[in-house]
Each structure stands twice: as structure tokens, then as C-alpha cells.
Amino acid sequence: MSIRGLKKKQPKTFKVRIITVDAEMEFSCEMKWKGKDLFDLVCRALGLRETWFFGLQYTIKGMCTWLKMDKKVLDQEIPKEDPISFHFLAKFYPEKVEEELLQEITQHLFFLQVKKQILDEEIYCSPEATVLLASYAVQAKYGDYDPNFHEPGFLAHDELLPKRVLRQYQLTAEMWEEKITAWYAEHRGIARDEAEMNYLKIAQDLEMYGVNYFPIAQNKNHTDLLLGVDAKGIHIYSINNRFSPNKSFEWSSIRNISCSEKELTIKPLDKKAEVFKFFSSQLKVNKLIFQLCIGNHDLFMRRRKVDSIEIQQMKAQAREEKARKKMENQRLAREKQLREEAERAKEELERRLFQLEDEARQANEALLRSQEAAELLAEKAQIAEEEAKLLAQNAAEAEQERQRLEITALKSKEEKRLMEQKMREAELIAVKLVKESDRRAKEAEHLKHDLHEAREAERKAKQKLLDITRLNYPHMAKYPQYSPGDSRDANFDKGSTKLDLKDIDLKRLSFEIERERLDYLEKSRKFEDRLKELKSEIHALKLEEKQAGLYS
Secondary structure (H helix, E strand, O other), X not given: OOXXXXXXXXXXXXXXXXXXXXXXXXXXXXXOOEHHHHHHHHHHHHOOOOHXXXXXXXXXXXXXXXXXXXXEOOOOOOOOOOOEEEEEEEOOOOOOHHHHOOOHHHHHHHHHHHHHHHHOOOOOOOHHHHHHHHHHHHHHHHOOOOOOOOOOOOOOOOOOOOXXXXXXXXXXXXXXXXXXXXXXXXXXXXXXXXXXXXXXXXHOOOOOOOOEEEEEEOOOOOOEEEEEEOOOEEEEEEOOOOOOOOEEEXXXXXXXXXXXXXXXXXXXXXOOOOOEEEEOOOHHHHHHHHHHHHHHHHHHHHHOOOOOHHHHHHHHHHHHHHHXXXXXXXXXXXXXXXXXXXXXXXXXXHHHHXXXXXXXXXXXXXXXXXXXXXXXXXXXXXXXXXXXXXXHHHHHHHHXXXXXXXXXXXXXXXXXXXXXXXXXXXXXXXXXXXXXXXXXXXXXXHHHHHHHHHHHHHHHHHHHHHXXXXXXXXXXXXXXXOOOHHXXXXXXXXXHHHHHHHHHHHHHHHHHHHHHHHHHHHHHHHHHXXXXXXXXXXXXXXXXXXXXXXXX
16 A cells, blocks of 8 residues: 555544643544544543533633534534634532542542632632632642741742632731631641542532523513523522522422523423523523533433442442542551651650750860869969969068168158257257347447447547647647657657557457358358258158158
8 A cells, every 4th residue: 555545544633722720732633523522532631530520611702612522523613723722621510529529530620620710709709718718729739737848928829819808808918828827737637639529518518609600581571680500400590699599490390491592491390380481692592501401400310310330330449449548548647657756756866966965065165164264273373373472572572661661760750850859959059149149239239339439439539639739739730840849749649549559449349240240140041051951851851751651
């Protein structure tokens, strides 16, 4: 067979992109494939056996539609893209997740989709419940809480709460993380699949869980209502209230549902009950509602029948898998406990070792400090001994100085006494000199008086002699060379000589008085100089005595 023949026999294909909640996959599909062929390929790739809950959704002209299983993919009204994008999502929801979701992959896909619907506010959840659900989501993602590993801020990049809740309460991201972590810490020991199941068990009790809403009108007057389809039946809501239905039709009470163009009719099982008719704006919406009603009703009836062999096998495998996981989890828990105990024991030993090392280090440091202290004390003792010797030497020198000062003081006292004695003697001498001076002064006065009297007597004698001469020799002046007068002249000369001698004695006496007066002045000056020297010496002795007292 030629290569050209092989090429001709190869079927034509087209590419599709399958988008799950957390992943994307691409496949090559044959042109003749139906929707079920592509759906089965995706389920095999995911390892999914509970296929009846899921479907392939796409968006065309702003409306979400499910790929039909019994028609060719390319024959359906799908987007003209390359590759063609489909979302693999849960189309129908179980009534009781714990009983119906058997595979772990099924449970995980439901968990991711419901979590996304809560965060996107497609399902309303109270703030308290959102915090609890967020804690189970964190447990499923991170495992057991470890304060050493999960430090503050580890949830900063995770979207865990709806924006409506964040806007409703004025709390910081750290406060929300603290609230979530408080619940998260209590989920210790819960495996990932258990945490996801606990999440779904809480979510299935929410009013909007698993409900598909469609705008409808109850009559041709277009009274706005909402029709909701879920696993339990059909519900009619007011346009502003999606929590409490105005009217409900359970699947067990519905006899027939018919669809014709824009009208959809619900016939109750009770024939006497009123038939409910409603209208939608588009035929596609009616068909979509009809498909969801058929699928949910089939699952409702299927749950109430005996399980098929496939379901029984799957449940048995799920029980075995759960038992195996339980045993595995118990074994892991025991190993983890033993490992934690071993780590605690190791930490305790390390702590004890560190403590002993620290104690040994402290002991070594204490020993070194003791040695340093001993050396320091020895050095201090040596210094103290040297200081003691120095002090003893200083004491001896001080004693010698004290003795010298005592001797000096004694000498000073003696000198002072001598000086005082000298001063007293000087004072006595001064007194004597004063007295002598007074006496000499008086004598000088007497002498002066006597001298004055002598001079006065001399003057009177001279005057008398002149008078006598004039009377006795009146012509002597005219005749000076007369010889008889020579004898009288001789007598007169003799008297003059006597007067001259007396005058010489007076001059000598005056000279002696003047000399004594000068001697007295000289002695007085010397005595005053001596007094000044004595005063200086006494003052110097007083200063030395005062300094000696301060030094002592």
C-alpha cells in the first residue's frame, strides 16, 4: 500500500480545548464524532467513572449551552474557533454528596466548582459559613496546620472569601487570615478528601446550592419570575428572592413535563391539581430547562432504584478505597505521631545537649572568670602589698617629718620665746633709750639754758667792760699808741683770753651735745631696723608653724 493511500484513509480531525476548573487539555477529534465520543474521551483522560453528573458547556451568543451527547459535535451550534473551547463542568448535583460521590476525582471536581461558585457569589453563603468553608479549603490545600511553617501572611495570595463578605466587614487581610487560621488549626489530622467532603456537606445545605435559575413569565402578560431546577425538583421564585421559593414541585409529585416553543407545562401527579404553565423569552431557554428537568428527574428516579451492578461495584471499590485510605491515614497518623514524638525527643535531646553545652560553656567561662579573678586578686594583693610597703614607708617618712616638725616646732617655740624675749629686751632698751633721750634732751635744754645764761653773762660782762673802759680811758681812742696804757691793755687782753676760753668751752659743749644727738638718732634708726627684722622673723616663724600644723 502506498503512502498516498495511507494519507487518504486517515480521518479528518479538528482540535478542541477542554477547560476544567483547575486545568486545560487539548484533543484531536474526528469530524464524525458525536458529543458522547468527545465526552467519553475527556472522562477517560480524567479517570472519571461517575460521568452522569457532568457535561461539556460552551457559550454561544451570550448563552450557556450544554453539548448534546447524541448529535455530532460539528453539527451543533458551537463557536467557530480553533481550537473549539468547552468547559467540563458538573451539570447535575447530588442530593447527598457523601452517599453519591464515590470517586475522589468526582468529589474533587465538585469541590472546585462549588468553591468557585461561592467565591463568584453564584451561591450565597453567610460570612460565618464562608470562614468555615475557607478553613476546610485551606486544610485541603496545605494539610495540617504547622505554626512553624505556616507563618502569618501565608494565605495572602489565596482567594478564600467572596468580595461581598470582604466589603461587608471592615477587616484587614491579617484579621481575616487570623479568623480562618483559628478554624484551620482545629482541622488537624483531616486528609484532603475528607476536608473537601466536609466542604461539600456544608455547601449542600445552602439555599442556592445546585440550583439553575432561568427568567420566566407565568402568563403572556410577562410577570417576571425565576424558575429554578435542582436535584429535588422545580421551584418558582420571585425575581428579587432566590432563597425562598414561592412554589415548589418535587420530582415525585410531577407527572409530566412538556415543552412547545416558548411554553413549558408542568403537570402534577395529582390530576385534580392545577397545571402550571410558564413562558420564556427564547425557545433555546425552554429546551435547556427541559433538558435539565429530564436529567435531574432521571437521577432522582435512579437514586430510588436498586443500584446497578456497575454502581454496586463502584460503591464497593469506594468503600474498599475508603477503608484502605483510612488504614493508610491511620498508619500515616501513627507514623506521623511517632515521627513527631521522635522529633520532640530529638528536640528535647538537642535542647538538653544545647543546655549541657551551654552549662559547660558557662562553667568554662566561670572557670576562666575565676582564673582571671584569681590573677586579678593576686595582682591586687601584690599591689596592696606594695601599697602597704609604700604606706609604711610614707608612714615612716611622715613620722620622721612629724618628729622634724616637732623639733622644728620646739625650735620655733624656743626661737619665738627668744624673739619675744629679745623683743621685750628691745622694748626695754627702747624705753631706756626714750628715757635716756628724754634725759639727754632735758640735759641739752639745761645746757642750752646754761649756755644762754653764760652768753648773756658774757655779753653783760663785755658791755660792762666796755662801759668801764670808756669811763676810765676816755682818750685812748684818740691816742692809741700811748705807752702807759700798755699795762691795761695787757690786762684787758688777759681778760679777753679768759672770755675766749670760756667761749671755746661752750662751743665744745654744743658740739658734744650735737654729736650725742646724732649718735642717738643713729642708734634709734638701727634699733628700728632691728625691730623690723625681728618682726619679719616672727612672721616667718608663724607661717612655718601654721604650714607644719596643716601638714600634720
